[in-house]
Amino acid sequence: MLWAGSLETQQAHSTAKLIFEEKALSPQKTLAAALHLQLEEGWHSYWSNPGDAGTAPRFEWSLPSGFSVEGPVFTTPQRIETSQMVGFGYSGEAFYRFEIKNSLTEIKAPVKIALKAEWLVCEKICVPAQYRFEVELPVAQSLEPSTDAPLFARFQTLIPEKNSDFNVEVEEASDTLQVKVKAGFPFEVLDLFPNSEWGVDQAKPTIQSSSSRSSMITLKKRNFTETPPQPGLMVYRKMGEGSVPTSVEINLNPPPERPGFFNAFLFAFLGGLLLNLMPCVFPVLSIKVFSVLEQAGKGKSWVRHSSLVYAAGILVSFSVLGGLLAALRSWGEAVGWGFQLQNPYLLVVLIFLFLSLGASFLGAIDLSWLQVGAGQSLANQAGWTGEFFSGVLCVIVASPCSAPFMGAALGYAISQPLPILMTVFLALGVGLSFPYLMLATFPSAARVLPRPGQWMEVVKEIMAFPLFATVIWLLWVLGQSTTPFSIVGVLTCALVSAAGLWAYHLKKKKQWVKRLGILLCWAGFLTSLAVVKAQLEAPVAQDTSAAHGISWEPFSELKAQEASRGGRPVFVDFTASWCVTCQVNEEVTFTSHEIKEFIREKNILMMKADWTKADPEITKALKAYDRIGVPYYVIYEAGSEKGRGIGEILTPKIFKHAFLKE
Numbered sequence: 001m002l003w004a005g006s007l008e009t010q011q012a013h014s015t016a017k018l019i020f021e022e023k024a025l026s027p028q029k030t031l032a033a034a035l036h037l038q039l040e041e042g043w044h045s046y047w048s049n050p051g052d053a054g055t056a057p058r059f060e061w062s063l064p065s066g067f068s069v070e071g072p073v074f075t076t077p078q079r080i081e082t083s084q085m086v087g088f089g090y091s092g093e094a095f096y097r098f099e100i101k102n103s104l105t106e107i108k109a110p111v112k113i114a115l116k117a118e119w120l121v122c123e124k125i126c127v128p129a130q131y132r133f134e135v136e137l138p139v140a141q142s143l144e145p146s147t148d149a150p151l152f153a154r155f156q157t158l159i160p161e162k163n164s165d166f167n168v169e170v171e172e173a174s175d176t177l178q179v180k181v182k183a184g185f186p187f188e189v190l191d192l193f194p195n196s197e198w199g200v201d202q203a204k205p206t207i208q209s210s211s212s213r214s215s216m217i218t219l220k221k222r223n224f225t226e227t228p229p230q231p232g233l234m235v236y237r238k239m240g241e242g243s244v245p246t247s248v249e250i251n252l253n254p255p256p257e258r259p260g261f262f263n264a265f266l267f268a269f270l271g272g273l274l275l276n277l278m279p280c281v282f283p284v285l286s287i288k289v290f291s292v293l294e295q296a297g298k299g300k301s302w303v304r305h306s307s308l309v310y311a312a313g314i315l316v317s318f319s320v321l322g323g324l325l326a327a328l329r330s331w332g333e334a335v336g337w338g339f340q341l342q343n344p345y346l347l348v349v350l351i352f353l354f355l356s357l358g359a360s361f362l363g364a365i366d367l368s369w370l371q372v373g374a375g376q377s378l379a380n381q382a383g384w385t386g387e388f389f390s391g392v393l394c395v396i397v398a399s400p401c402s403a404p405f406m407g408a409a410l411g412y413a414i415s416q417p418l419p420i421l422m423t424v425f426l427a428l429g430v431g432l433s434f435p436y437l438m439l440a441t442f443p444s445a446a447r448v449l450p451r452p453g454q455w456m457e458v459v460k461e462i463m464a465f466p467l468f469a470t471v472i473w474l475l476w477v478l479g480q481s482t483t484p485f486s487i488v489g490v491l492t493c494a495l496v497s498a499a500g501l502w503a504y505h506l507k508k509k510k511q512w513v514k515r516l517g518i519l520l521c522w523a524g525f526l527t528s529l530a531v532v533k534a535q536l537e538a539p540v541a542q543d544t545s546a547a548h549g550i551s552w553e554p555f556s557e558l559k560a561q562e563a564s565r566g567g568r569p570v571f572v573d574f575t576a577s578w579c580v581t582c583q584v585n586e587e588v589t590f591t592s593h594e595i596k597e598f599i600r601e602k603n604i605l606m607m608k609a610d611w612t613k614a615d616p617e618i619t620k621a622l623k624a625y626d627r628i629g630v631p632y633y634v635i636y637e638a639g640s641e642k643g644r645g646i647g648e649i650l651t652p653k654i655f656k657h658a659f660l661k662e
Contacts, residue, residue, distance in 0.1 A: 012121040012129035013040040019148040024140035025111065030101050031137075032152055035059070035072075035117055037094040043123045044091045047077035049196035051087035055120045055128075056196075057096060062114040070558050071098030075158035076235060076247040077193055079204060086202040087122075088193055094119075095155040111137045160233055160247040162620050170252050172221075179217040179252070184417055186212035186239040192219070193233040198252070199223045212239060261420060264412040268424045271406030272431020300443035306387050307440035311433035313391020315426060321395065322425030325628075326418055342578075342614045344532045347478045348490060350396070352525055354467045354474070355494055356501075361464035365501050391433070397470070406648070410628050473580070480577035480612045482535040489531035497524030547608075548590035550599060555609035557621060561641035563605045569659055570636035571604050572643065574622060576611040582631040585650040592652045602659060635659060 008017040014037050021032035035057075037045055046054045061069045075095050080087040100113070118130040169180040177200055181189065189207050194200050201220035208216045217234075231249040238246075359365045406428070413424035430437070479487045500520025503513055552573075553559070560570045575582040589595055599606065609618045611630050622628060625645045633650055634643040635658050646658045 007133060007135060009131045009133075011131070012119075012127040013043045013123070014038065014045070014119070014121050014129060016117065016119070016129070016131060018115060018133040018135065019151060020137075020146055021149050021152045022143045023146045024138040024143060025100070025102070025107070026140060026143055027104050027107050028102065029143065030099050033098045033100055033115075034152065034155070035094075035096045035115070035119075035133075036148075036151060037090070037096075037119065039090070039092055039094065039121060041092075043121050044078075044080055044087070044089045045094045045119050045121055046087065046089040047193070048072075048074050049088055049193065050120075051080070051089075051202045052085035053082075054087050054089065054122060054126070057117065057119040059096070059098075059118075060116040061098075062116075063100070064111060064113070066104045067100060067102045067111070067113070069098050069100050070556070072096040073098070073159055075155055076160060076233065079191065079193075082124075086204075088202070095151070095158070097152075097155070097159065107139045110139060113137065158247070160249050162249055162617070166234075166248065166250065168250055168252070175221055177219045177221055177252075179219070179250070180214065181217065181234065181250070182214045184213065187215075187236050188239055189215045189217060190235040190237060190245055192217050192235070192250070194219065195230040195232045197230050198232060260412075261416075264409045264424050265427045267409035268406065268413070268427035269431040269434075271409060272428040273434050275406075275428075275432050276435060303443035304440045307436040307443075309387040310391045311436050311440070313388040314395055314433040315391075315429040316388075317392045317395035318425045318429035318432075319422060322413075322422050323418075326421055342481070342576075342612065344478055344481045344486070344536065345529055347474050347481065347578075348525075348528050348532055351471055351474045351478070351490060352494065352497065352528070353393075354471045355498075358464040358467035358471070359498075359501070361460050361467065363461070365505055394432070395429075406629070408626065412626065474578075477578040477612065478532070482532055486532055486535045489535070490528045493524040493528035493531065495524070496527070497521045500524065548586065549596055550590055550606055552606050552608040555607045555618065555621070557617075560605070560607060560636050560643065564636035564638060564641045567638045569602055569604050569638045570607060570643075571599075571655075571659075572607045572609055572634040572636075574609045574611065574618065574627075574630045574632040574634070576630050578612060579630050581648075585631055589650045589652050589655055595652050595655060598656055598659075604659070633658075 007019075008015065010016075017036050017038075019034050019036050021034075025031045039045060046056050048056050050056050057072070059072060063069060073096075075090070075097075077088040078091060080089050080091070113135060115133045116130070117133065118128065121127050121129060165183055165185070167182045169182075171178045171180070177198075179192070188209065192205050192207075194202070198219075199222050201222050203220065206218040208218070210216060231251040233247050234250045235245050235247045237244070356365065409424055409428070413421045416424075475487045475490065478490065497520065500517040500523070502517070503520065504517030506513060506517075555572055555574075560572060563570050573582075573586070575586070577583075598604075609615075609621065611618050611622075619628075622630075622632060625632065625634065625643070627645070631648050631650070633646050633648075635646060636643050637659075644658075646654065
């Protein structure tokens with residue numbers, strides 16, 4: 001397919017070309033575009049802050065209904081010094097990137113768009129240029145990279161990171177502004193490009209490294225009056241890795257208040273303790289409740305040791321989870337709390353596991369090696385394995401939830417060195433396992449429980465139903481993560497595995513029947529993974545959606561800021577399908593007729609940051625509020641482009657108060 005239209009011009013010592021990353025556009029898909037300037041030797045163009053002289057480029061798009069554009073996104077500039085003036089811009093090449101989005105479910109004909117661009121090209125003299133690019137975009141259902149796609153890949157490495165692992169502290173003196181930057185890894189600051197509204201001198205700042213993990217950047221004040229919200233750009237390089245310079249946006253706004261180590265430790269413990277009351281933990285607790293009931297007739301030693309093994313499973317799992325989270329983030333992966341349930345393959349494993357456990361509780365199959373001490377003696381090693389496994393399973397299912405106190409504690413921990421991070425994670429594990437640690441300390445408390453008897457079989461069968469309810473929830477999460485067809489596909493595969501289990505447990509079975517049963521079990525399970533893999537490639541619409549009778553838009557920080565600047569308040573719901581607490585909060589709050597009327601009266605823009613599937617932009621946005629998990633709720637007040645977090649719990653009263661607060 002060919003692009004039809006006027007895409008290139010030569011003027012003002014530059015060649016300007018409007019380019020696209022893909023050969024065509026597609027319904028509900030984002031198309032990357034860019035204005036690429038090739039500059040004659042010795043000439044330069046400008047960044048968003050041109051410096052002491054010059055002008056930033058200006059862009060005006062003409063788009064049909066249903067289309068919107070975000071940008072420009074500027075690449076890292078160069079420091080250009082001429083005479084006594086300092087400018088920020090680009091020599092040789094300049095690349096101004098945009099994202100063209102559409103909310104259309106069907107596009108029947110090629111789409112005409114236009115871009116009016118104005119830019120300035122300077123050497124000893126400056127020459128302005130402007131041009132109106134007009135293009136007719138073809139439409140295709142399957143997209144292919146254009147011949148200019150390598151340019152997008154090359155310049156992508158020069159686009160600054162939105163957020164980072166840096167902590168920034170700002171101190172003002174009479175004539176200087178001191179920016180202290182800290183990180184959890186060795187780094188070297190190379191330069192700092194201030195925003196045009198910072199009110200500081202454009203000359204290169206003084207950079208002093210107090211340690212390999214801390215630097216002081218000193219800028220001369222010019223007309224600095226208050227802390228500007230707009231970020232500047234810091235260029236740095238990680239030390240000892242041979243890495244190339246990297247740029248990151250840096251904001252002078254004071255960072256959110258952190259709880260400190262002692263408070264973080266206390267908050268983590270309380271958050272872990274409260275996790276026992278969160279709905280996501282209930283299904284796993286059904287397994288442990290049955291174990292505790294069965295322990296009532298056993299000795300103190302059994303009660304003590306089984307509780308300690310269960311707690312050990314929780315603590316070891318939290319240690320592994322904390323270490324894995326720290327390792328992934330140190331490797332540059334954008335992950336956060338509950339990241340394991342963003343993996344659809346793990347969802348399939350849990351679905352089959354809970355189905356098996358539920359069937360075992362009903363007596364349909366024998367999984368005594370997995371059950372938590374069901375009818376087994378103290379000397380039976382399978383009992384200890386079951387207790388430990390139960391603790392591990394509790395962490396896997398519970399960790400996506402974020403109880404009160406947890407958000408601040410984990411946000412603090414993830415930015416700290418590994419020993420502090422692991423200490424906070426262990427405090428969370430101690431809190432979750434605290435009731436069982438108390439039972440281990442005071443095993444006599446088990447005497448108040450009723451004695452085991454025939455009624456235990458009925459209790460065990462009842463406990464199967466919370467496990468089946470968990471399967472329904474996990475299937476729904478899987479459908480949200482992939483496509484609804486995954487639910488049908490996985491259930492069909494589970495049916496095949498169930499037939500295999502039935503064949504395996506037939507009385508007076510022959511050896512070949514037993515082997516056939518095992519084969520069917522594995523075939524069903526492995527086929528379900530293949531079904532999910534196929535569905536992961538299916539497109540998922542990102543259009544405006546409605547839930548609880550409220551229209552929601554996908555989260556975009558730029559769109560939220562634009563709406564807020566225009567006088568419209570914004571509410572952002574950081575949520576995920578696998579977060580049960582999120583669903584409870586939303587059900588409690590947004591089913592209220594009073595809240596729906598309030599949203600309409602205030603004309604609140606409702607945005608959903610759906611973290612069901614891993615999304616680095618949402619992870620970075622959460623980190624900006626010192627959070628690494630969901631739920632979390634943010635509002636942008638009318639007239640202010642800065643978001644304000646309002647916590648992890650949401651009720652109609654909290655929602656209204658957040659917008660009515662003076």
